[in-house]
Amino acid sequence: MADRDLVRITGTHAVSALGRGADALLAGVLTGAPAFNPVRRFDTTGRRVTVAATLPETGTLADELTDAIDHVVRVAGLGAADRAGAALFLATHGGPPSLPVPDRAPEPTVPALADHLASRCGLGGRTRVYTTACVSASTAVADAAALIRRGDLERVVVAAGYLVEPDQFALFDAGRALAADGAVRPFSAGRTGLLLGDGVAAVVLESADVAARRGAETVATVAGWGRAGDAYHPCQPHPGGDGLARAVEAALRRAGLPLGAVGYVNANATGTAFSDASEAAALRRVFGERAGRFPVSSTKSVHGHALEASGLLELVVTVLALRDGTLPPTAGWLAADPDCPLDVIRDAPRPAASGHALTLNAAFGGANTALLVSAP
Template identity: 85%
Template sequence: MAERETVRITGMHAVSALGRGADALLSGVLTGAPAFTPVRRFDTTGRRVTLAATLPQTDTLAGELADAVDHAGRDAGLERADRAGTALFLATHGGPRSLPVPSGVDEPTVPALAGHLAARCGLGGPTRVYTTACVSASTAVADAAALIRRGDADRVVVAAGYLVEPDQYALFDAGRALAADGAVRPFSAGRKGLLLGDGVAAVVLESAAVAARRGAEPVATVAGWGRAGDAYHACQPHPGGDGLARAVEAALRRAGLPPAAVGYVNANATGTPFSDAAEAKALGRVFGDLAGRLPVSSTKSVHGHTLEASGLLELVVTVLALRHGKLPPTAGWLAADPDCPVDVIRDAPRPVATGHALTLNSAFGGANTALLVGAA
């Protein structure tokens, strides 16, 4: 069946170390002040790095996700009848439970979590769980948008969550992927690695026709999406950014837009040497001479890398930037790196120049996603 429906975002909510809600997230990323502090949630004795961007107080992951889904539904104006047929796509960590659960609290396991959340939030449609590392949430958004555009679904709530926990923290620290100097420096000379962060988000996606019938006010349009694999290395990206470039090209084709229509890129840029350089190569391949003038930032430098939730948290950031006309800066900049010839937004926000923006994500295993959003 040919794709035909326009996909709208009608509600969203986010939680990070910058605070709770869209206003806190926008304010934090526009300020550009990193939220990294010493980890208190678990013991980091013996670790090379002891910093992360964590909320001072958190509920269980299930509780945080349910709250985000409820807030996003209210933001979208969903009534009980609207929720009854709504699907839930959930992106979250698929490993063993590592965060302490309060005594007497029955925290569902990951395979059961989507059903638990759907029942708790009154969502009666089908559920899916995505555990594909750092492209989990963006893959869920792409799948939801594809179903809606084809007319196979009217509405999907996409939710994602990661709370910094000791198992993944230990793996990244042992692999020397965490920034020993305590700062994330995307695309910068002297970058040392990433730092983890808490992230929980939910967005409501629905067809423009369905949203219009119930009088919903859209906040953005999901204009295009693309996914591609590097097939290069289990951990390292293709040095030429091959898979990521093809994902961006696919998103542009699906949207029917030329590269010049894009006015901002919220980059995957984790602050790691190989990944940032490969991403810069991908942008150069797609945008050519425009790449050096295309505003780019990585808000991971402020709120940290939220793993499975990163694609959704950064989608919310990108939508907020378009709506408020301000592009967030990148923290941690030291100096230009000749391997990363991109126009990094630094020091202060910039005004939005066009109505379309990209948000990019990559994961171990060579998975890459691109989401192209437009102003409502």
């Protein structure tokens, strides 16, 4: 792939229960210490599960997203003129924007939120909103990368946000999707479900030419992406990982990389029985026996599932792990599951042996995404 075709990540920012800032997120996941605690933000009386990974204090979702966008454009070194030409692609929940805050005006509705944020942050390009569940943010990144590589856009700020709130918490709890034992155990025997977590993140994507002209530092490149649906079941993934496998294959083709180039996978792995086994099957389908010989982890076991923001939060983790050459572990491991014969990183971080990594996401309805990122 010619250098001019590369899509560069020139800024990252993240907020999670692990702290504020991308470096706090990376440091937290590298410890492997889960951030789940009793929920204090709303009443969980009568709920089967009462824990999540939440920050002790947050603003409204609109305020948190504004801060994230402002921070990431500063990190990327974008001046007022650079901001004025930047598009904003926003991934967030399609329901009420957030919990009401006393003595504050109501937040804009989700369809208007991207324009509201762009105006507050001085971004003058086009806006888009993504509400496609747990692939919202990764789909936004894939669209941004495709439009930049095609020459339609030069610069896109992708932002995503989810703050744990009572409605989604109640739905997941009533559906018995939350881990009854209060721990997320991806790919492990004895896993009982997922746990929710706060996540607000933002990245700046630019064409290689535009980034080079302004001397911007490259954090990583988005080398490839893939999206596929299997429509197997409203909630359960295809047991053979059909859609996710096709998404991974598309990302590899688009990047022009062989199977052996991938040295790490930040898995979607939510800690649910069907989803983890399906993802393992997808990796075996694409990589064959090699699927058990490269490191895999799921950082949801530490920071929780941030729903629409998960794809961006985990992208930030992945590119910073490549930057620092250290791969995060998976928390909650009990024992090997024969349905998940993968090389799961446990107990402690590992050194990265390759500059190429995949970060995967999947959503209800059979939607699947794969982003392939490379160290600069």
